[in-house]
């Protein structure tokens with residue numbers, strides 16, 4: 403008897419969807435070493451350049467003197483350290499919520515929250531371009547599961563009008579991870595209020611960049627705990643560390659502590675990671691120049707692309723995807739760029755809808771304008787040798 407695994411791998415390869423890992427021999431940063439080769443990279447989510455920040459690293463080192471390394475147990479057994487607790491209190495203050503709760507990563511936070519809040523009598527409404535962890539969480543919860551058209555408040559409203567579910571949860575990315583556009587959170591919040599629904603925003607890519615002090619979409623649009631009751635953030639992106647948090651009311655957090663299985667049945671993150679994150683939270687809030695510099699990089703890049711006739715997607719965030727369309731062509735472009743010493747990843751289905759493969763270009767506050775010049779020069783050469791489909795022909799996601 404055979405599982406025929408080779409067949410599935412072959413099919414994936416033939417479709418231009420095969421994925422390979424790159425092995426990194428350096429810290430995350432604008433310049434990385436992969437398999438011994440130096441590259442200028444535009445693909446991490448380290449938006450503020452904190453993943454290799456000396457103060458963050460120093461906090462981590464100091465904390466290992468106090469706490470050692472491993473969390474050693476789940477939070478409810480004996481793995482909840484003072485460092486975890488302090489970080490939770492600081493994240494609650496940062497987000498203007500009553501409380502915050504740490505999870506080991508964003509994937510688990512989303513699975514835990516949606517499953518804890520919803521069951522069979524309930525309904526979950528998700529933007530069709532939501533992150534895979536949210537979609538998986540919706541399925542796992544057993545609630546009636548609906549996907550509405552991307553950022554389409556009318557389409558969502560029509561669906562809300564028809565439901566007779568006990569609890570209704572609207573779920574969206576804050577900043578969409580593969581498109582870089584921002585959800586209409588104010589309108590979603592108003593709609594939730596009209597339909598006695600709750601709004602949950604996963605702002606993995608908004609924290610650190612959006613809002614006057616990096617508080618993400620909630621801060622940028624001034625959404626209170628009442629307007630946006632379930633706010634999720636991840637620590638592996640702009641915070642530059644690892645983990646995730648959920649911020650909300652006291653009763654929400656108590657519910658998660660009692661019922662979120664991905665919180666209860668897993669080891670706490672290393673306490674030193676929590677300590678390091680306390681330092682990155684301070685830097686994230688106080689060092690406005692990182693957000694301002696990112697804005698400059700983004701505008702500079704978009705103007706450069708316009709001059710080259712390259713059509714970007716309508717994004718004003720550090721995620722600047724160049725839509726290519728065809729899966730194989732996106733991979734080819736990524737290869738040609740890497741031959742010129744530039745690392746940009748091709749994003750293909752099932753991460754994005756079929757026919758909307760793209761180069762996901764991301765910027766970090768650690769990039770310089772001269773890095774963007776090098777990227778634009780390389781894109782010009784590569785785009786000339788690999789014709790890019792017009793955005794309007796292939797876009798299915800927006």
Ligand SMILES: *Cc1c(COP(=O)(O)O)cnc(C)c1O
Nearest residue numbers: 507508509533535579606636638
């Ligand atoms: C990255 C990401 C996650 C997962 O977070 P991890 O901490 O990496 O597991 C969840 N949601 C969104 C929108 C993300 O971009």
